[in-house]
Amino acid sequence: xxxxxxxxxxxxxxxxxxxxxxxxxxxxxxVYELRLNKTDIGKVIGKQGRTIQSLxxxxxxxxxxxxxxxxVEIIEDTPYQKPGAVAEASTPPPESPPS
Numbered sequence: 001x002x003x004x005x006x007x008x009x010x011x012x013x014x015x016x017x018x019x020x021x022x023x024x025x026x027x028x029x030x031v032y033e034l035r036l037n038k039t040d041i042g043k044v045i046g047k048q049g050r051t052i053q054s055l056x057x058x059x060x061x062x063x064x065x066x067x068x069x070x071x072v073e074i075i076e077d078t079p080y081q082k083p084g085a086v087a088e089a090s091t092p093p094p095e096s097p098p099s
Contacts, residue, residue: 001062005072007031013040029069032059041074067075 002023013036020035029075036044045052056072063070 001030001070002032003060004023005034005055006056009034009036009044012043012051013037014043029071030063032070032072034074035074035077036074038076039077045053065079069078 002021006019006021009021010019010083013019015037018037018040021033024031024033024035043051043056046054052072052074056070059070059072
C-alpha cells in the first residue's frame with residue numbers, strides 16, 4: 001500500500017525525488033505520512049481537497065479488505081505562510097526599565 005501511495009503522489013508533483021512516505025502501523029489502523037516539497041502540497045491537495053480525498057478513499061477501500069483502517073496525512077515541517085505576509089516577531093517586546 002505504501003508503494004501505491006508513493007507512486008500516485010510522485011505522479012502528481014513537480015519534485016518527485018522529494019516525496020517521502022512513512023507508514024506508521026497501529027493495532028487497527030495504518031497512517032501514511034506524506035512529506036513533500038512545499039510547492040507541491042497544493043497539487044496533492046487539489047481543488048477543494050478533491051485529489052487528497054480521492055487518494056484517501058482509494059487507500060481506505062484497499063485497506064478495508066485487509067481488515068484495517070488507513071489514513072493519509074500531509075505533514076508540513078514548517079507552518080504555511082501566505083506569500084507576502086510578514087512574519088510575527090518571535091521575541092517578546094522589551095520590558096520597560098524599572099523606575
